[in-house]
Amino acid sequence: MVKDDPKILLIYTGGTIGMIKDFKTGSLRNFNFKDLLKHIPELHLLDCEIATHSFVTPIDSSNMNPDYWAEIAIIIKDNYARYDGFVILHGSDTMSYTASALSFMLENLCKPVIFTGSQLPIGDLRTDAKENLITSIQLASMRQDGLPVIREVGLYFEYKLYRANRTTKINAEHFEAFASLNYPAIAESGVHLDVNHSALLQPKAENELIVHLELEDAILLVKMYPGITKKIITHYFSLEGTKGVILETFGSGNLTTEKWFIDALQDVIHKGIPVINVTQCSGGSVSMGHYETSIALKKMGVISGKDITTEAAIAKLMYLLGRNEDKENFKKLFELPLRGEMGA
Ligand code: ASP
Numbered sequence: 001m002v003k004d005d006p007k008i009l010l011i012y013t014g015g016t017i018g019m020i021k022d023f024k025t026g027s028l029r030n031f032n033f034k035d036l037l038k039h040i041p042e043l044h045l046l047d048c049e050i051a052t053h054s055f056v057t058p059i060d061s062s063n064m065n066p067d068y069w070a071e072i073a074i075i076i077k078d079n080y081a082r083y084d085g086f087v088i089l090h091g092s093d094t095m096s097y098t099a100s101a102l103s104f105m106l107e108n109l110c111k112p113v114i115f116t117g118s119q120l121p122i123g124d125l126r127t128d129a130k131e132n133l134i135t136s137i138q139l140a141s142m143r144q145d146g147l148p149v150i151r152e153v154g155l156y157f158e159y160k161l162y163r164a165n166r167t168t169k170i171n172a173e174h175f176e177a178f179a180s181l182n183y184p185a186i187a188e189s190g191v192h193l194d195v196n197h198s199a200l201l202q203p204k205a206e207n208e209l210i211v212h213l214e215l216e217d218a219i220l221l222v223k224m225y226p227g228i229t230k231k232i233i234t235h236y237f238s239l240e241g242t243k244g245v246i247l248e249t250f251g252s253g254n255l256t257t258e259k260w261f262i263d264a265l266q267d268v269i270h271k272g273i274p275v276i277n278v279t280q281c282s283g284g285s286v287s288m289g290h291y292e293t294s295i296a297l298k299k300m301g302v303i304s305g306k307d308i309t310t311e312a313a314i315a316k317l318m319y320l321l322g323r324n325e326d327k328e329n330f331k332k333l334f335e336l337p338l339r340g341e342m343g344a
Pocket of ligand 1: 014015016017059060061062090091092093094117118119
């Protein structure tokens with residue numbers, strides 16, 4: 001280790017990656033992250049200094065929630081000045097949600113925060129964990145002209161670093177578990193680490209990190225399907241205390257034009273509840289007004305999620321509701337890319 005080597009904080013939240021096989025019982029168990037360097041001697045070969053921090057009780061990411069997101073944000077805030085980069089080990093199931101949320105919670109982020117995990121535990125012979133972990137640390141350590149190369153929240157899996165809030169988990173078995181259909185990879189790992197510089201966020205280094213912990217979780221996500229009934233919609237839309245609604249719509253943002261549905265939606269909007277239109281398609285964008293079936297939505301003031309993922313839309317909705325913006329500003333801000341999560 002050299003004095004000026006980048007300092008990386010590895011934060012373990014749980015998930016498959018941090019498990020090893022107990023040779024006596026044959027079952028998978030969490031391993032003690034303090035012993036990480038002992039278990040993965042390759043980490044000693046990296047040109048960086050690694051410190052670790054583990055959740056007291058590591059979790060399967062299916063149990064993730066905004067309180068844990070806040071816990072991660074606080075760990076980063078408390079260690080921001082001391083470390084040059086952060087690598088977060090997280091279960092793959094909800095990694096895109098957590099990473100999207102962190103992208104909004106960490107305003108003016110100027111250091112790499114890279115999420116990674118694996119499909120097989122680090123102790124498995126065929127594991128994808130080692131490559132994912134080692135390359136994530138290398139990406140977090142990259143510097144140019146005294147600044148970190150990656151200055152945003154990324155998600156690294158199977159040779160690709162993506163902008164985290166553009167990703168979706170697309171496969172429960174393949175090592176290539178994530179995709180980012182509306183934005184290119186920001187770096188690729190091959191013989192060289194190939195950074196797509198023109199695709200990176202370029203935050204201003206002089207702005208101080210602001211950590212937002214106030215997220216509003218009283219939101220409703222409704223995936224539309226042909227045949228959804230008036231009874232179901234009425235039930236959803238009349239839920240007491242709902243602060244925001246995301247509609248997962250068809251194609252470029254289309255919905256049934258049946259009067260009962262349009263009236264029910266109009267009532268939600270009259271109550272001052274923001275309604276976001278996000279497409280169910282994995283790729284492409286909402287374009288309200290393109291078809292007759294979305295004209296009414298546009299007229300009503302439904303907010304366009306453009307090409308945002310559902311994961312990022314949930315995070316952005318919780319974040320903006322937490323900021324208590326007025327109605328006009330809310331719509332304006334939601335339709336603007338705040339962290340590179342959508343096209344302009
Ligand atoms: N169920 C696990 C989790 O998300 C799967 C994984 O780690 O990939 O925590």
